[in-house]
Amino acid sequence: GLSPTRMLDTAKVDYYSGAWALAISGFEAVMKAFPRSESAGEAQFYIGETYFSQNKWPEAIAAYSAVIQNHRTASVVPDAYYKLGRAHDAAGQADSARTSWEQVIKSFPDSQAAQLARQGLDRLTRRAQP
Secondary structure, eight states: OOOHHHHHHHHHHHHHTTOHHHHHHHHHHHHHHSTTSHHHHHHHHHHHHHHHHTTOHHHHHHHHHHHHHHOTTSTTHHHHHHHHHHHHHHTTOHHHHHHHHHHHHHHSTTSHHHHHHHHHHHHHHHHHOO
């Protein structure tokens, strides 16, 4: 059988080549075959990335939210909070974006995602000013 890492890498190849439907199928297969693995959380994150790349904001929001809710210990959780904020912002949901970014800063203050979230909050603040 395939390892979760190998399955994930195969799906990533599809993702990076722009084969979106194939990538999502591959990521879903990882989550189904290895639901409790670190790779499952990363696969769920990449489903969000796939939808984000296609500007499918509701689907991206749902996928990033699933990472946060179902894979709490995965290494991609800080990135999922940040990208959740980006997807909310792109969908015109500034308050939800702010909430996501504030959460990553609070929960993972030293992460790269928190740094990016601070920049996102600055952009929101500048946009809100007259």
